[in-house]
Amino acid sequence: MKTLGVLMVCVVGLACAASGVAAADRPNLVIILTDDLGYGDLGCYGADDIATPNVDRMAKEGTRFSSFYVSPVCSPTRASLMTGSIAQRVGIGGVLFPRNTIGLNPDEVTLPELLKGQGYATAIIGKWHLGNEDMFQPMNHGFDTWYGTPASHSQTYHPTLKKYASDCVFREGYTLEKILKMDEAPCPLIRDNVVIEVPADPTQFTQRYTKESIRFITEHKDVPFFLYLAHNMPHLPLHASEAFVGKSRRGIYGDAIQELDWSTGEVLKTLKALGLDDNTLVIFTSDNGPNLSKMGSAGPLRGGKGTTYEGGTRVPFIARWPGRIPAGRETGEPITVMDLLPTLVKLAGGAAPSDRVIDGKDIWPLLSGEAGARSPHDAICYFAGRSVQGFREGDWKYRYAKDKPDKHESKKKDKSQKVNAELAVQLFNLRDDIGEQKNLIDEHPEIAARLKQLMDAFHADFQQNLRPPGDAESEAK
Ligand SMILES: [Ca+2]
Structure with missing residues (x-):
C-alpha cells in the first residue's frame, strides 16, 4: 500500500506540473549551503571586514535566525539535512573520508526523494560528502542531476570508483592512465556521476556553481524545483576566482566569502528576472562553524568548527520568500538543520516519513512569523x-x-x-x-x-x- 501511495502522489504531481496549475501552490525551494562559514563571517551577523551586501539584503528582505543549529562538522549536518534526523541516528556521526565504506543508507527517505514525489525537479550543485561508492551518490538519493564534488576538495577519491567523460579535462600533468593507477587521486569535478575534470579547479567552484544554478533555475522555471547549492567554499584550501582575489579585508578567506555573496546575488537576481521571486523560498546557511586557524570567525560565540561550543554548532541562517516570510525580522528561537525536511516537504504538499523517527519539526510557523510562534524543540x-x-x-x-x-x-x-x-x-x-x-x-x-x-x-x-x-x-x- 505504501508503494501505491507514493506512486499516486507522483502521478498527481506530474499531472499538475504538466498543466502548470499547481506550480503556484508549491514554492520553488533553494538551499544555499556554504561550507565552514562561521557566525561572524557575514555583514548581517556583525562582520565588518567582509562585505556581503547581497546576503545582507537577503536578510533585510527575509528573516534572520540567531539560534540555528547544525553538527560541528561536514558530513553529519548533510546527513541531517537529507534525512530530517539526528545524524548519529542514521549512522553518520563524523566526517566521511575516502577510506570509509559507509555512506547515507539507500533505505533512508531523503528530502529530494520526497520532493520528487511531489513533482519537483531536483538538483545538487556542489559538494555531497555522504559516501564514496555509487550507491551513496546523490543521484541514487533523489537528485535528478549533480554537478560538483563527491566530498571536500581537500579530500582524495578512489579513481576506479568513477567513470570518466570522453572529453574529461586532466589538469596539472595528470592523465587518465596516471589517475587510474593511483590509490587515491585529487578531488574531481563531476557531472551526473561522470568525472569531467581532475583535479577540479578550486578557483572556479563558485563561478561554475553559480552558472550551473542559473541554468538549472532557468530551465525549470515552469515546474516546481529544488536546488541544493552546496558550495565548497570557504572550506580549505581557500580560493576565489581572479576578480575576487585581494578584494576583502580578511585575506583569501574573506575573498572566498565575498564571491559566495556575489553568487547569492546572482541567484536572487535570476529568480527576480524570471518572475519566480514571489514563489521561491531561498535559504542561506552553513554546515558547521568556522575554521578559526584560517581566519574564520564565530563572532561573539566561543570555539569554532569541531567543537560543541556555540561557535561550532550555531551558524547563520537566513530565509527569504517575499510575501510569505516577514522582511527585516530576527528571531532567536532555536531551530535546527533537521527541521528543513519536514518543513519543506510540507510546503511542497507532502509529509515527512511516518515509519521512522524524524527528529526535525515543522518550523513554518516560525519562518512565516506566525504570532506567538515558538521553537518546536523542548531542547537542543x-x-x-x-x-x-x-x-x-x-x-x-x-x-x-x-x-x-x-x-x-x-x-x-x-x-x-x-x-x-x-x-x-x-x-x-x-x-x-x-x-x-x-x-x-x-x-x-x-x-x-x-x-x-x-x-x-x-x-x-x-x-x-x-x-x-x-x-x-x-x-x-
Ligand atoms: Ca563543513
Missing part, C-alpha cells in the same frame, strides 16, 4: 561524534566534554574553565553570556543536575532508535 542536544556533549533548554546550556587544548581560544578567557584536555563540566546562560565565558556550575548545581538528567534520558531514548548507515563493504559480500 549537542552531539560530537557518537557522544553527547551538551544540552540546551531555554537559555541554559549544560556541557560535558573532554576538550582538546584549543590554541585559538582568546587569552582573555576565564582561566578557571579548565578546558585543556580536561573534562569540562560547564553550565552557561546563553542569554546573558552568548560567548560561554562564565561557567555557572557552582552557582546553579541544581540546574546543571536537571539538564544532565534530561540529557542522559534523551540519550537513552535516542539509542533505542538507531538506523545503520549504508555499508558498501557488507553489500559487496
Whole structure:
C-alpha cells in the first residue's frame, strides 16, 4: 500500500506540473549551503571586514535566525539535512573520508526523494560528502542531476570508483592512465556521476556553481524545483576566482566569502528576472562553524568548527520568500538543520516519513512569523561524534566534554574553565553570556543536575532508535 501511495502522489504531481496549475501552490525551494562559514563571517551577523551586501539584503528582505543549529562538522549536518534526523541516528556521526565504506543508507527517505514525489525537479550543485561508492551518490538519493564534488576538495577519491567523460579535462600533468593507477587521486569535478575534470579547479567552484544554478533555475522555471547549492567554499584550501582575489579585508578567506555573496546575488537576481521571486523560498546557511586557524570567525560565540561550543554548532541562517516570510525580522528561537525536511516537504504538499523517527519539526510557523510562534524543540542536544556533549533548554546550556587544548581560544578567557584536555563540566546562560565565558556550575548545581538528567534520558531514548548507515563493504559480500 505504501508503494501505491507514493506512486499516486507522483502521478498527481506530474499531472499538475504538466498543466502548470499547481506550480503556484508549491514554492520553488533553494538551499544555499556554504561550507565552514562561521557566525561572524557575514555583514548581517556583525562582520565588518567582509562585505556581503547581497546576503545582507537577503536578510533585510527575509528573516534572520540567531539560534540555528547544525553538527560541528561536514558530513553529519548533510546527513541531517537529507534525512530530517539526528545524524548519529542514521549512522553518520563524523566526517566521511575516502577510506570509509559507509555512506547515507539507500533505505533512508531523503528530502529530494520526497520532493520528487511531489513533482519537483531536483538538483545538487556542489559538494555531497555522504559516501564514496555509487550507491551513496546523490543521484541514487533523489537528485535528478549533480554537478560538483563527491566530498571536500581537500579530500582524495578512489579513481576506479568513477567513470570518466570522453572529453574529461586532466589538469596539472595528470592523465587518465596516471589517475587510474593511483590509490587515491585529487578531488574531481563531476557531472551526473561522470568525472569531467581532475583535479577540479578550486578557483572556479563558485563561478561554475553559480552558472550551473542559473541554468538549472532557468530551465525549470515552469515546474516546481529544488536546488541544493552546496558550495565548497570557504572550506580549505581557500580560493576565489581572479576578480575576487585581494578584494576583502580578511585575506583569501574573506575573498572566498565575498564571491559566495556575489553568487547569492546572482541567484536572487535570476529568480527576480524570471518572475519566480514571489514563489521561491531561498535559504542561506552553513554546515558547521568556522575554521578559526584560517581566519574564520564565530563572532561573539566561543570555539569554532569541531567543537560543541556555540561557535561550532550555531551558524547563520537566513530565509527569504517575499510575501510569505516577514522582511527585516530576527528571531532567536532555536531551530535546527533537521527541521528543513519536514518543513519543506510540507510546503511542497507532502509529509515527512511516518515509519521512522524524524527528529526535525515543522518550523513554518516560525519562518512565516506566525504570532506567538515558538521553537518546536523542548531542547537542543549537542552531539560530537557518537557522544553527547551538551544540552540546551531555554537559555541554559549544560556541557560535558573532554576538550582538546584549543590554541585559538582568546587569552582573555576565564582561566578557571579548565578546558585543556580536561573534562569540562560547564553550565552557561546563553542569554546573558552568548560567548560561554562564565561557567555557572557552582552557582546553579541544581540546574546543571536537571539538564544532565534530561540529557542522559534523551540519550537513552535516542539509542533505542538507531538506523545503520549504508555499508558498501557488507553489500559487496
Ligand atoms: Ca563543513
